[in-house]
Structure formats: C-alpha cells, structure tokens
C-alpha cells in the first residue's frame with residue numbers, strides 16, 4: 001500500500017530529466033506518484049517516459065480531451081499529500097508567487113491544499129535576480145518549502161549557485177516533510193509548535209540552543225562576493241537533533257543549500273556582520289551556543305556601490321579586513337553557564353589546530369574535521385570528525401550521516417553539563 005501520494009510537477013528547465021529519477025526514488029519509498037508537466041517541460045522530456053513508469057496519465061494541458069477528468073487541476077490537486085516541483089523554473093516560481101494560473105501546473109498550485117515543496121534549478125544570474133529572490137521570499141512566507149539549489153557547474157558552463165540539489169536529497173527532504181507533523185502557517189521564520197510527544201528523548205529539555213549555520217557572503221560590489229562552500233547541512237542536522245531531544249532551538253543561517261528543519265526558529269545573517277549582530281541579539285537567552293557556520297575571516301574593506309568594471313584593469317587588488325570573531329566573543333563574554341561549541345574545518349594537522357582553537361577561544365568543545373577526506377566536510381550528507389572536549393580525551397567518529405553525528409556530538413555535550 002502507498003504511504004503517501006505525491007503530485008510531481010515538472011517545469012521546463014534543463015534539469016527536467018532528473019525528475020524521472022526523483023519519481024523512481026519516490027516510488028521506491030512507497031509513494032504513489034502522479035505527474036504533471038508544463039508545455040515547456042515536454043520539450044526536454046517526453047510525457048511518455050513518466051506515463052510508462054507510473055502507469056498513469058501525465059497531464060500537460062487542462063483542456064486536453066484525453067484527460068481522465070474534465071476539471072483535471074482540481075482533482076489532481078486534491079488527491080495528493082504533497083505537490084513537489086522538480087525542477088522549478090524561475091518562470092513557474094514567479095507564477096506561483098503571483099497567483100497566475102494560466103496552465104495546468106500553475107492552476108494546480110492555486111487549487112492545492114496539500115504541502116508544497118519546490119526544487120529550483122536555473123542559471124546563477126536568474127537565481128540571484130532580485131525578482132526571483134523576491135518571489136521565493138513571498139512563497140516562503142506563504143508556507144512553501146524549498147530545496148535550495150546548490151553551487152556547481154551549470155549547463156550553461158558557468159559555475160555558481162543554481163544547480164538542482166541531488167535527487168536523493170530532494171527525495172529525503174520530501175519524505176521528511178511528509179513524515180513530520182505539519183508546521184503552523186507562516187514559513188520557517190516563525191517558531192512552530194512542536195508536540196512534545198514527537199521528541200525522541202528529552203535529555204536536552206530546558207536547554208536553549210543558538211546555532212550558527214552555513215557560509216557567509218561578503219560583498220565586493222552589488223554583483224560579486226567572497227564566500228565558501230559551507231552548505232549548512234551539519235548545523236541543520238544539529239538543530240534537528242537538539243529539537244528532537246527537547247531543546248528550544250534558534251538558528252542564525254547564512255547561505256545554505258539545505259532546508260532548515262521544522263520546529264526551529266530561523267533568523268538570517270548573510271554576511272559576517274549580519275550574523276554577528278543576530279547572535280548578539282539572541283545570545284542572552286541561550287544556554288548552549290554552537291558555532292557551526294563557516295564565517296568568512298575577512299571581508300572587503302569597502303564594498304563598491306556600483307559594479308566594478310574590468311575595462312582597463314589587468315589586475316585588481318581587494319583590500320580585506322578581519323571580520324568579528326563571533327565564537328571567541330561569545331565565549332569571552334559568557335556569564336551564565338553557557339556551553340560554547342566550535343567547529344574546526346582543517347586540511348592538515350586537524351586535531352592540533354582544533355585543540356589550539358579550543359584553548360585560545362576558551363571553548364567547551366570543538367568538533368574537528370579534515371575536509372580533504374572523502375565523506376567529510378562541506379555539502380556532503382556524511383561527516384568524519386574528532387570531538388575534543390574541555391579536559392576530555394579526543395573521540396574519533398568514523399564516517400556517518402550528519403544527523404547521526406549530530407546525536408553523537410550532543411551525547412558528549414550532555415556529559416559536560
């Protein structure tokens with residue numbers, strides 16, 4: 001018997017072929033999948049592919065007499081537990097955000113009462129366009145979930161953010177959403193009511209976690225920035241694990257390539273400065289601070305107001321200044337038994353650097369990893385780490401999913417109380 005019914009909406013991007021794999025993985029996870037495509041999507045993949053694999057009619061046009069139901073978008077939208085759009089074009093996101101219903105998929109979105117999850121994929125410039133970001137913000141506020149695109153080489157041969165997230169991650173985020181109790185309306189920026197009965201244990205109940213997550217972005221000019229490869233997956237895994245063990249969790253997220261877990265409060269701090277001021281505003285209430293974000297150590301001294309032109313410049317020198325050391329400042333100023341945990345992503349003498357970081361900054365715990373190792377570090381779903389604690393032995397953790405590692409880290413944290 002099917003566990004969940006998923007309406008898979010495919011729009012007209014180059015990554016449309018990956019929707020076939022998403023459909024297969026959903027079926028393997030015992031979901032019943034019905035597929036709808038935009039007219040442009042059929043330029044990339046034939047509806048026949050989906051029809052052959054689902055055994056069901058693939059709807060493209062509301063007005064097609066071959067549709068099994070004369071008001072197809074109403075029936076389709078009301079017989080699903082999740083509407084999942086893979087890939088989502090900038091165009092379909094814009095239509096959803098603005099209530100435009102001029103084809104089957106956009107009419108279905110408007111008629112849909114189920115949860116909606118969108119996995120965008122597009123060229124970096126399209127992704128970063130203020131219009132696209134505005135539409136995404138609006139949809140988030142409407143309670144739509146996003147599987148953020150990741151950085152990588154795109155079909156247009158440029159490198160940047162806009163690549164569809166791995167199909168396995170899309171499906172695992174969809175399955176998590178389907179399995180979780182529904183959050184209250186208002187999107188991830190709102191504290192959601194998390195039923196205590198859902199918590200796996202409660203050894204962290206009464207604790208208030210403040211966790212920084214993801215990478216920061218330091219502007220060079222309105223177009224360019226300095227950043228790093230952090231995806232936020234480890235920080236979000238910790239947030240989810242702490243939540244499940246009864247803690248109240250606030251996350252300050254920079255740039256991330258994963259969906260924040262439900263039931264945690266999410267604040268944004270995209271640059272090191274913004275993250276710093278968000279942390280300053282929240283730290284008073286916290287009982288545990290985890291610095292899992294990869295905060296840029298340096299930022300341009302003066303971000304240019306207009307795009308820096310390349311004409312006539314063979315070389316360009318950027319003057320950088322040190323950013324605030326959030327972790328050291330939190331640790332230095334603590335007064336109330338706050339536990340402070342840092343992360344150290346290194347490429348050599350990992351444990352040596354981590355131990356000196358712990359001592360210099362007066363931390364209670366450091367989770368160190370060698371990001372050059374296969375299965376560790378940024379944008380992977382697994383990690384390999386060594387945990388160092390104040391006065392304790394080094395604990396080596398072999399490769400394991402980030403969520404499992406999060407629980408191992410919390411086990412050690414509980415011992416420090």
Ligand SMILES: Cc1cc2nc3c(=O)[nH]c(=O)nc-3n(C[C@H](O)[C@H](O)[C@H](O)COP(=O)(O)O)c2cc1C
Pocket residue numbers: 010011012013014015038039040041088089090091092121122123126
């Ligand atoms: C070869 C090709 C590749 C495209 N890839 C993308 C893409 O990855 N993401 C995107 O947002 N638009 C992409 N487009 C543009 C969309 O197809 C176009 O905006 C279209 O109107 C989208 O229609 P739909 O949203 O109804 O499917 C591409 C167009 C072409 C011709």
